[in-house]
Amino acid sequence: MSPASLAWFVGGGLLLASVVVTVISQPALFAYIGLIGPALFSAALLVFAFGVRGVGSITARRPVGTTALALLALWLFLGAVLSVVISDFFSNDPAPTILMAFSYADSYVQFALALVAVMQIARIGVVPAPFNWVPAWVVAAATATWLLSQLLGAGLATLTGPNLVVWALIGLDGLVRIGGIILLGVIAIVLADRANRSTLASPPLVSTGQV
Numbered sequence: 001m002s003p004a005s006l007a008w009f010v011g012g013g014l015l016l017a018s019v020v021v022t023v024i025s026q027p028a029l030f031a032y033i034g035l036i037g038p039a040l041f042s043a044a045l046l047v048f049a050f051g052v053r054g055v056g057s058i059t060a061r062r063p064v065g066t067t068a069l070a071l072l073a074l075w076l077f078l079g080a081v082l083s084v085v086i087s088d089f090f091s092n093d094p095a096p097t098i099l100m101a102f103s104y105a106d107s108y109v110q111f112a113l114a115l116v117a118v119m120q121i122a123r124i125g126v127v128p129a130p131f132n133w134v135p136a137w138v139v140a141a142a143t144a145t146w147l148l149s150q151l152l153g154a155g156l157a158t159l160t161g162p163n164l165v166v167w168a169l170i171g172l173d174g175l176v177r178i179g180g181i182i183l184l185g186v187i188a189i190v191l192a193d194r195a196n197r198s199t200l201a202s203p204p205l206v207s208t209g210q211v
């Protein structure tokens with residue numbers, strides 16, 4: 001398997017593994033077990049950003065797209081760690097201002113970094129068409145469901161807590177995100193297999209003996 005195919009295969013496998021680990025670790029007996037899923041997801045993004053042995057980057061290792069994808073990976077994992085820290089150490093006390101500021105800015109920074117990354121992936125075209133636009137579609141779908149839950153959910157909460165509609169919106173948002181990750185993982189593995197088959201099917205170069 002070529003390094004490029006290996007990068008996409010490993011990245012896709014990490015995406016699928018992150019979904020499996022996240023699902024089976026809910027509810028987790030220990031909060032830090034919940035960090036395994038985000039760690040696998042962030043590792044997948046880093047593999048996609050930098051490739052394996054310098055080959056297989058879906059951003060062609062160009063500065064803008066690669067930086068955005070790498071920062072997104074680090075930001076997502078940092079957010080998962082801080083979420084555990086806040087729930088563990090500040091469950092009964094208000095969290096420090098800097099942690100609350102991070103929490104408020106989290107979604108917007110995620111969106112900005114993801115938008116830059118997916119547009120670079122689509123524009124550069126390392127991923128063959130039309131699959132180069134799939135990450136953008138996934139980000140658009142996740143953003144739409146998140147906005148829907150924020151706009152409608154805020155107005156539907158009752159005095160006793162969220163109602164059925166709010167829970168349905170939250171569930172829809174979760175399904176879209178999980179489904180999007182699964183879709184990206186499957187596509188990455190399929191494209192890796194296709195590229196590997198193409199490499200194996202290519203006829204070897206024959207020397208003509210000319211100098």
